[in-house]
Structure formats: C-alpha cells, structure tokens
Amino acid sequence: MSYLSYLTPTLTSPWHTYLSQVDRVLPYLGPLARWAETLKRPKRALIVDVPIEMDDGSVAHFEGYRVQHNLSRGPGKGGIRFHPDVTLEEVMALSAWMTIKCAAVNLPYGGAKGGIRVDPKKLSEKELERMTRRYTSEIGIIIGPQRDIPAPDVNTNGQIMAWMMDTYSMNTGMTATGVVTGKPLHLGGSLGRVKATGRGVFVTGREAATRIGLPLEGARIAVQGMGNVGGSAAELFVQAGARLVAVQDHSATLVNPGGFDLAKANEVLRRDGGIANYADAERVDREAFWDVECDILIPAALEGQITPERAQRIKAKLVLEGANGPTLPQADDVLADRNVLVVPDVICNAGGVTVSYFEWVQDFSSFFWSEDEINARLDRIMVDALRKIWDTADHYKISLRTATYAVACERILMAREERGLYP
Numbered sequence: 001m002s003y004l005s006y007l008t009p010t011l012t013s014p015w016h017t018y019l020s021q022v023d024r025v026l027p028y029l030g031p032l033a034r035w036a037e038t039l040k041r042p043k044r045a046l047i048v049d050v051p052i053e054m055d056d057g058s059v060a061h062f063e064g065y066r067v068q069h070n071l072s073r074g075p076g077k078g079g080i081r082f083h084p085d086v087t088l089e090e091v092m093a094l095s096a097w098m099t100i101k102c103a104a105v106n107l108p109y110g111g112a113k114g115g116i117r118v119d120p121k122k123l124s125e126k127e128l129e130r131m132t133r134r135y136t137s138e139i140g141i142i143i144g145p146q147r148d149i150p151a152p153d154v155n156t157n158g159q160i161m162a163w164m165m166d167t168y169s170m171n172t173g174m175t176a177t178g179v180v181t182g183k184p185l186h187l188g189g190s191l192g193r194v195k196a197t198g199r200g201v202f203v204t205g206r207e208a209a210t211r212i213g214l215p216l217e218g219a220r221i222a223v224q225g226m227g228n229v230g231g232s233a234a235e236l237f238v239q240a241g242a243r244l245v246a247v248q249d250h251s252a253t254l255v256n257p258g259g260f261d262l263a264k265a266n267e268v269l270r271r272d273g274g275i276a277n278y279a280d281a282e283r284v285d286r287e288a289f290w291d292v293e294c295d296i297l298i299p300a301a302l303e304g305q306i307t308p309e310r311a312q313r314i315k316a317k318l319v320l321e322g323a324n325g326p327t328l329p330q331a332d333d334v335l336a337d338r339n340v341l342v343v344p345d346v347i348c349n350a351g352g353v354t355v356s357y358f359e360w361v362q363d364f365s366s367f368f369w370s371e372d373e374i375n376a377r378l379d380r381i382m383v384d385a386l387r388k389i390w391d392t393a394d395h396y397k398i399s400l401r402t403a404t405y406a407v408a409c410e411r412i413l414m415a416r417e418e419r420g421l422y423p
C-alpha cells in the first residue's frame with residue numbers, strides 16, 4: 001500500500017482503513033480499476049489557520065481543514081466536524097467516504113469534508129461564532145453552492161450552518177442559501193434533515209433485518225453515540241417495537257436489559273449534553289459495552305471503534321454503521337467469520353446527505369416540499385440503493401461493504417473515464 005508523503009498513517013488510522021477498503025474492491029472493477037489511483041489521493045486539501053479573539057481579549061489559533069477528495073460526479077459535499085482529535089488525515093478519510101457514499105446513493109456530488117481541531121464545549125457561544133465565521137472565510141476560496149457544499153457532522157448543527165451561510169453570503173455579496181445544508185428551516189433548511197441520517201440507518205436496518213429474519217418487534221438494540229445520528233435512529237427503532245438496552249456516549253456507558261425510557265433519556269441528554277445522569281440503568285465499565293447482549297448494534301460516534309478484539313465479543317447479529325469508519329478492516333473479517341452482518345457506513349448513514357441533496361435542490365428551486373414527501377423519497381432512495389448493493393454482494397459473494405464500493409466506484413470511475421484525463 002502506497003502512502004502520500006505528507007501522511008504517516010498507522011494500521012488503525014482512518015485513511016489506512018479507507019485504502020484497505022479500496023484495495024478490496026479492485027478485483028471487481030474490471031478495466032475501470034486502471035483509474036483506481038484517483039481514489040487513493042484527495043484532489044485538493046486546504047489547511048487553514050483560524051485565529052480568533054477570545055472573550056478575555058487573548059488571541060487563540062485553531063487548525064482547520066477542508067478536503068475535496070473527488071469531484072468527478074459533481075460539486076464536493078460533506079460535513080464539518082469540530083473535535084479536539086480532528087487531523088488532516090482523518091478529514092481526508094471522511095472526505096473519501098463521502099465520495100463513495102454520494103455515488104452509492106447516486107447523488108450528483110463528489111466527496112468533501114472539513115473540520116477544526118477544537119473542543120467546542122470549551123468555547124463560549126460568541127467564541128464559537130467567531131471561530132466558525134473565520135473558518136468559513138478561510139475555506140471560502142474553495143466552497144460555494146456549485147463547488148463544495150458543507151453540512152453538519154460531529155459537534156456542528158443548524159446554528160453553525162446558519163453562521164457559515166451568513167458569512168459566505170456577506171463575503172460574496174449575495175444570499176447564498178445553497179452554500180451549506182442542514183440549515184435552520186427559515187434560512188432555506190429542509191424539513192426532515194435533522195433526523196435524516198438516523199432515519200436512513202433505520203430504513204437500511206429494517207431492510208437488512210427483514211432479509212436475515214430478525215423481527216424488529218422486541219429486538220434489543222445497543223447504541224454508541226446518542227447525538228444527531230444515534231439518537232434519531234434509536235427513536236425510530238423504539239417506535240418500531242425494538243428495545244434500547246445499552247447506550248454509550250462520551251459521558252458514560254449505561255445498560256438496562258428491560259429497555260430505556262427514551263423520553264426520559266432525551267430529557268437528560270437535552271439538559272446535560274450527555275447520558276451519564278440517566279437514573280434507570282446500570283452504569284458499567286466502558287469496555288463492557290461490547291459484551292452487551294443485543295440483537296442490533298449501532299455504532300454512531302467515532303471511527304475505529306470496532307477492533308478485531310471487540311468484534312470477537314459483539315453479541316449482535318446485525319451491525320448498523322451510523323458513524324463513519326467505525327469498523328477496522330480486520331474487524332470486518334472477524335465479524336464476517338462470525339456471521340454478523342454489517343451494513344456499512346457508506347450506505348447505512350447516507351440518509352443525511354440524501355436529504356441534504358433535497359435541501360440543496362429545494363434552495364435552488366425556491367420551492368419546498370412537505371416532510372412526508374421528503375421521508376417517502378428518502379425511504380425509496382435508500383431501499384433501492386440497498387437492493388442494488390445486496391444483489392451485487394450476492395452476485396460476487398462479497399460483503400455489503402465491498403459491494404457498496406463496487407457499485408459506487410463503478411459510477412465514480414466511469415465519470416472519471418468519460419471526463420478524460422486532461423482538463
């Protein structure tokens with residue numbers, strides 16, 4: 001495996017995980033495999049310095065990134081993450097997974113991602129706004145409604161998107177609602193976007209469960225990360241009759257085989273920003289999360305969580321990757337050997353970007369759809385995409401992950417070939 005000179009990825013790093021996933025699909029790409037190198041390097045990576053005045057008058061510098069991995073099929077698309085562990089290498093992997101994901105659901109986008117290395121919980125609201133605005137100005141040279149469209153990811157939300165949209169609009173002298181998605185409703189946001197990623201996890205999970213004969217009624221689910229993605233997915237599974245038996249977030253790991261009361265859990269999450277003070281569950285050691293008796297496991301937090309060792313202990317029959325890159329390649333093999341079905345991130349969590357696409361289309365047409373219409377379209381796109389991926393997996397006898405890459409990479413590399421090598 002060849003690495004770019006500016007990176008030194010380890011075997012467990014997200015970029016290494018992504019490269020391994022690409023290598024696994026190459027035998028199924030036929031002559032298109034000759035373009036594979038284009039998938040193994042980002043088209044463009046911008047590192048920006050984000051200096052801001054703190055509330056006490058001092059100046060702090062933060063490191064920000066925007067990476068456009070591939071633009072063969074359309075403008076870049078992908079979220080913005082604010083987290084103390086963000087690195088260029090992580091953002092590269094996240095942007096590459098966006099390329100695969102957008103193509104897997106056939107959206108007319110390439111892949112991009114951005115982030116700032118910061119703990120936003122340590123900033124005041126005003127500091128957060130100043131940082132977001134300065135970052136937007138710095139990456140403003142490569143983003144735009146037809147160039148690259150950011151959206152929320154870990155620790156970013158509608159308010160951050162509103163500041164980004166406003167800053168970009170001020171800098172360009174026009175109201176550019178289409179420059180970001182995941183905006184508040186009265187700024188050109190879309191109904192259904194907040195819960196769309198979790199809804200996509202639910203829809204793909206429902207389809208996969210049906211295929212393996214696992215009834216959702218009474219199914220025990222364990223969720224890591226009760227934020228935008230994990231929280232919405234848990235809600236839909238509970239509505240479908242499943243029982244939430246374990247939750248892990250940054251603050252605690254809680255288990256209740258009888259099932260969590262979701263309304264009470266959400267109240268604690270809203271109040272504290274973490275699950276730790278939810279009373280009606282046993283607090284266990286963080287590592288014990290991977291031993292919990294459950295039928296469906298939903299990692300919906302960060303990358304690299306399912307290691308080969310943890311994969312040996314997982315009790316679930318079905319793993320739904322709400323997070324990006326939660327499973328290491330060797331852990332994929334362990335799960336496959338143990339007959340645990342994994343619905344991979346690049347299709348499982350594609351509901352968010354799909355409704356982002358709806359938002360972008362609605363912004364351009366200035367005509368907004370009903371929530372029922374959005375949810376129905378989302379359901380259809382996810383079901384159709386998963387069906388094609390499943391057929392591909394059956395045809396080649398490969399995992400759903402490699403099958404998703406096969407479907408997506410064919411589309412990406414066909415576009416690459418048709419556009420030609422020279423601009």
Ligand SMILES: NC(=O)C1=CN([C@@H]2O[C@H](COP(=O)(O)OP(=O)(O)OC[C@H]3O[C@@H](n4cnc5c(N)ncnc54)[C@H](O)[C@@H]3O)[C@@H](O)[C@H]2O)C=CC1
Nearest residue numbers: 153154155197225226227228229249250301323324349352
């Ligand atoms: N927001 C979106 O639309 C999409 C998000 N994703 C992915 O889903 C994952 C979660 O994103 P969001 O829900 O948006 O973020 P969020 O910021 O809303 O929630 C993150 C959750 O992860 C938990 N968490 C953080 N560190 C943890 C740790 N060390 N152990 C256990 N839990 C931890 C937090 O407590 C929180 O509950 C990320 O991998 C993200 O890239 C994927 C597709 C779209």
Ligand SMILES: O=C(O)CCC(=O)C(=O)O
Nearest residue numbers: 078079151153352353356
């Ligand atoms: O909604 C979007 O545009 C991107 C969401 C995202 O960052 C992701 O799917 O990982």
